[in-house]
Amino acid sequence: MSEQDVEMFNDSLERCKSTSGFLGRFYELFLASSEEVSEKFKHTDFRKQKRALMTSLYMMMLVTEGRAEGDAYLERIAKVHSKSQMDIKPKLYELWLDCLIQAVREFDPLFNEETERAWRNIMRPGIEFMKSRY
Ligand code: HEM
Numbered sequence: 001m002s003e004q005d006v007e008m009f010n011d012s013l014e015r016c017k018s019t020s021g022f023l024g025r026f027y028e029l030f031l032a033s034s035e036e037v038s039e040k041f042k043h044t045d046f047r048k049q050k051r052a053l054m055t056s057l058y059m060m061m062l063v064t065e066g067r068a069e070g071d072a073y074l075e076r077i078a079k080v081h082s083k084s085q086m087d088i089k090p091k092l093y094e095l096w097l098d099c100l101i102q103a104v105r106e107f108d109p110l111f112n113e114e115t116e117r118a119w120r121n122i123m124r125p126g127i128e129f130m131k132s133r134y
Helices: 003-017 022-033 035-040 046-064 068-081 092-107 113-132
Strands: none
Touching: 003 046, 003 092, 003 113, 022 035, 022 046, 022 092, 035 092, 046 068, 046 113, 068 113, 092 113
């Protein structure tokens, strides 16, 4: 993770957000990726869910920068996803990331290998943290 990754991730996220449908497409891909996933989201209000996820994406940036508010946020989210609450299995995080990257590929007109690397580098510490709290 470098300063350049943060900048690249942030610029790419802004491009993805500039046309509507980015997170809608992500959830479409993610739900189709596994029955275990679609089962978990059976009762979800996706308007709220997309807003919550957008906040998480910004928080991931703070986490990689080692900022305390990022850690406090992730601590709460990790608990909600853990075995004792929503029981989100660690292996599902890899599917989550691949679907997110696919949505970025479709929505960021400047997407390339470096953009993908930046997204993966920014998401990785947060994902590892969530998995470690399962
Ligand atoms: C690093 C990856 C992930 C992030 C950042 C993330 C983020 C979030 C956030 C912010 C919420 C709202 C929680 C709240 O405010 O109380 C949420 C809810 C949820 N997440 Fe995740 N999530 C991740 C991975 C996953 C995975 C892999 C699954 C697998 C199925 C999943 C399933 C859910 C479900 C079922 C909910 C509740 C939806 C509802 O309210 O009906 N999440 N997630």
